[in-house]
Amino acid sequence: MSRVFLGTALAAGLIAVSPFATAQKQVWKASDVHPLGYPNVVAIENMGKKLEKDTNGRISIQMYPSMQLGGEKEMIEQAQVGALQIARVSVGTLGPVVDDLNVFNMPFIFRDEAHMRKVIDGPIGEELLAKVTASPARLIGLGWMDAGTRNVYANKPITKPADLKGLKMRTMGNPLFVETMNAMGGNGVPLGYNELYSALQTHVVDGAENNPPSMLTANHYQVVKVYSLTGHLIIPEMFVFSKVTWDKLSPQDQALVKKHSREVQMEQRELWNKYVGEAEAKLKAAGVQFVTADKAAFFKATQPIRDKYGAKYAALQKRILDTK
Numbered sequence: 001m002s003r004v005f006l007g008t009a010l011a012a013g014l015i016a017v018s019p020f021a022t023a024q025k026q027v028w029k030a031s032d033v034h035p036l037g038y039p040n041v042v043a044i045e046n047m048g049k050k051l052e053k054d055t056n057g058r059i060s061i062q063m064y065p066s067m068q069l070g071g072e073k074e075m076i077e078q079a080q081v082g083a084l085q086i087a088r089v090s091v092g093t094l095g096p097v098v099d100d101l102n103v104f105n106m107p108f109i110f111r112d113e114a115h116m117r118k119v120i121d122g123p124i125g126e127e128l129l130a131k132v133t134a135s136p137a138r139l140i141g142l143g144w145m146d147a148g149t150r151n152v153y154a155n156k157p158i159t160k161p162a163d164l165k166g167l168k169m170r171t172m173g174n175p176l177f178v179e180t181m182n183a184m185g186g187n188g189v190p191l192g193y194n195e196l197y198s199a200l201q202t203h204v205v206d207g208a209e210n211n212p213p214s215m216l217t218a219n220h221y222q223v224v225k226v227y228s229l230t231g232h233l234i235i236p237e238m239f240v241f242s243k244v245t246w247d248k249l250s251p252q253d254q255a256l257v258k259k260h261s262r263e264v265q266m267e268q269r270e271l272w273n274k275y276v277g278e279a280e281a282k283l284k285a286a287g288v289q290f291v292t293a294d295k296a297a298f299f300k301a302t303q304p305i306r307d308k309y310g311a312k313y314a315a316l317q318k319r320i321l322d323t324k
């Protein structure tokens with residue numbers, strides 16, 4: 001086919017190949033388990049506004065917040081088949097899909113949140129996004145988000161591993177977290193985030209672990225009243241794009257999305273910094289008790305997990321630890 005003919009045929013809409021398809025108006029579906037107003041949701045919505053402006057309305061994003069499309073496992077599956085374009089999920093739930101990510105899911109792998117941010121912003125962060133893209137998962141790793149530090153909550157203070165004895169504690173759906181919770185002294189029960197509120201309410205589980213904004217916005221604080229600062233997990237989140245849709249985009253559109261993704265990464269963090277403080281204040285005002293825990297004891301109790309899983313990623317783990 002000559003170039004001239006191809007061009008004419010495309011302009012006439014005779015051939016539905018990708019360059020033509022992308023000239024059409026597209027509304028991408030994005031989803032998040034968190035509600036409107038949550039930093040992650042706001043940052044993706046803002047990306048949608050920028051894309052709309054840059055493309056004169058050709059591309060826009062429709063956000064489906066608050067677990068409207070299910071939990072993160074369901075969101076990942078929808079993105080894999082192209083039913084959803086952007087899924088913002090925890091690396092906790094992505095670990096079982098792209099195994100290399102589990103290096104971030106190990107307890108106490110990061111010294112603190114600043115350390116985690118250094119790692120995701122630098123070459124390791126880039127490499128892991130590329131690993132997702134290159135994996136058979138049919139997802140494109142676009143960028144990272146911050147989710148602070150996860151601490152345990154139940155209806156009693158958990159200051160040391162013995163306090164978790166006999167407690168059923170919800171974890172994200174990843175065997176690594178069940179083992180971690182068991183090593184910390186409790187009984188890990190993997191459940192989707194979308195199942196958690198009712199599981200707490202009906203005492204299917206006695207507690208959970210998460211950051212303060214999640215405990216607040218998912219209403220867990222209405223049922224569980226003591227937040228113990230175990231600091232066992234600092235897990236970043238990722239927003240991924242459906243490869244099915246991505247492959248139909250022009251290189252220009254792909255580059256545009258990539259550029260905005262880095263901006264999302266930086267913008268979400270600013271929003272997060274503010275949001276965490278507000279969430280803590282609201283939890284306290286609602287009667288949630290914040291308790292200091294013996295972090296060193298939990299660190300020690302979880303050493304077998306780092307030994308077991310760390311061996312697989314020894315080189316990467318060393319580079320993470322060496323990131324200053």
Ligand code: BDP
Nearest residue numbers: 033072089090147172193214
């Ligand atoms: C929240 C994360 C969210 C996870 C949720 C969970 O932002 O991505 O789905 O924890 O525990 O902190 O499932």
